[in-house]
Amino acid sequence: MKKITIRDVARKTGLSITTVSRALDGYDDVAEETRATVVSTAQKMGYIPNRAARQLRRQQAETIGYIIPVHTVGFADPFFSEFIAGLGDEISSQNYDLLVTSAPPASEEERTQYTRWIQSGKVDGIIVNRVRLQDWRLQYLARTKTPHVSMERSLDPINFIGIETDVTSGMLELITHLTNAGHKRIAYIGGDSQLKIEQDRFQAYLAGLSAAHLSFRPEMTTQADLTSEGGYQSAIRLLSQSKPPTAIVCINDLTAIGAMHACHDHHLKVGHDIAVAGFDGIADTAHTQPPLTTLDQPVYDIARQLVRMLLSMIHNETLSEKQVMVKPNLLIRASTNG
Amino acid sequence: MKKITIRDVARKTGLSITTVSRALDGYDDVAEETRATVVSTAQKMGYIPNRAARQLRRQQAETIGYIIPVHTVGFADPFFSEFIAGLGDEISSQNYDLLVTSAPPASEEERTQYTRWIQSGKVDGIIVNRVRLQDWRLQYLARTKTPHVSMERSLDPINFIGIETDVTSGMLELITHLTNAGHKRIAYIGGDSQLKIEQDRFQAYLAGLSAAHLSFRPEMTTQADLTSEGGYQSAIRLLSQSKPPTAIVCINDLTAIGAMHACHDHHLKVGHDIAVAGFDGIADTAHTQPPLTTLDQPVYDIARQLVRMLLSMIHNETLSEKQVMVKPNLLIRASTNG
């Protein structure tokens, strides 16, 4: 199975390489008739342009990169599957490709991955996620003028392009829902304090409390690592206090799943004796026992839209909206509403 | 931030492009001393070879591809996250890259994705998953002599290279565990009958029944789609019969999670009134309510080993083992052992 090059197509059609190339690329300086024959014979011969050659000449990779920011080997947050699926679908629908790898946040490995991809021209743009408060990635991308979009902004004064979730309004709605049900001791299980989502969600939790005229109690908050196991351990600690919480708000769904497990081990019936809520809206939460109340983000759609924004930046088109804000959707289920 | 090419390094060191290239690639026809200066100035200047140029010349992409075989938009099976993480980690540790996209199984889109990547030379090899009984992908890959490895073999007489799970022994263990607990009406929720894993797991289920001297009852099996929602619907159907099952074995964990939810809606206490078991061993299953009994596959490690096999094929090394069989590990938890 020899590879078919543009030269073969040129020979077959009796035209020059130039004309074949331009015919296929839809330039208007080639006659309709010749274009038709070129297109059909190219199709018939199964010609597909060599990517490396095209990239080299065009100085474009037609590829965008995403590095999954995860430390544990064998991570399994469905959030990422959904996100990657969204990226992949939109990217390939635009005839681009998606390069993926994973690297622990803020590690040396992360740094070499980013620089390798960008310096070697393997990618034209980058999608960033799980932004840290001080994040060298955004600084580096800005400095090298690499097109990028992100799901959160950092603290650095770099102009942000991407999509954010309106955590404050969502969290307010959730806490109101809980206080309406009479909850007074509402705990919070968060993540690494360097994470922007942690800051956002924790601040929103505080705002929610104060809106409900509840005072903040340090012993009602703990930090986990965004996994079920972390949620389980943190919830165990919260529940072992003399005055345990009656509701637990979690930074994400995985944490909440672990927290529900911990409640059960403490012989508390989730939804009756204690309320638990998550954040993200991953698919399984509809089928946990009990089904989990969560602030649903349209992760798949966010991913697709991020790609659209990034690609129009790469193509030097002007963005209609550089900063998009989406409202999460509060899904009230049995875990807070037994 | 101009891109630094090999020409710049050559100029700086006063050497030729050739020598710089060969120095960096470790050829032995360059003096130790010059190599040292080349390496250090290249490093200092931040030179990273352009990937497109290198690929074009070498006729190698140093990239391998994986197409997630999934139909629903916004899939979220943690199985895939874990698999992709394994692929990505091993691949980047060998200085290769991983190209990812998704396409519905057996769709036209799938076909164009595969051919586009392979014909255009974007990837040197492919990882295949969720093989169908008749699978054009394996035929195509064999025909085009594209290096590939897979997690299941198809029926076609193509010599298989990859890693399989020993479903039969695992399933036997599981069914024995259930019959020992006195279960006689053991149901099975499967997936698309074209899938190799469906055939394997269903056959293993039948073998397990007959080993326990239980007769197969068609009304005890149903087909879902490997999602929680599908598992829920299928289980509802099973439970609505006049003589419902006392145990349900599921093709994967997601299905089992949905099935547990259905049991709960039927006011059956999972682990007491009915047993439910899954397959895959995704991380959350430790924290479902109740924790799920499952046949755990070391997905992350399988992914890494698949990559190692694929890369040695690409490098024309001889494989010590072309066909590896791994035993799943039966994790007995409360869902069958209340």
Place this chain on the structure above:
DNA sequence: CATTTTATCCAAAACGTTTTGGAATTTTAC
């Protein structure tokens, strides 16, 4: 000392595209 071997280096070709800057032909305008 002349010849061969070894150790270093390099010029030029090649990989398969896209793009530039015309050239040749045909059509339109006057």
Place this chain on the structure above:
DNA sequence: GTAAAATTCCAAAACGTTTTGGATAAAATG
């Protein structure tokens, strides 16, 4: 009927590497 404009095509350069096939100088051999 001639000049200008439009249409259609193409040769050659360029993208940044790696590799081939020597060239040169130094060392070893006789």
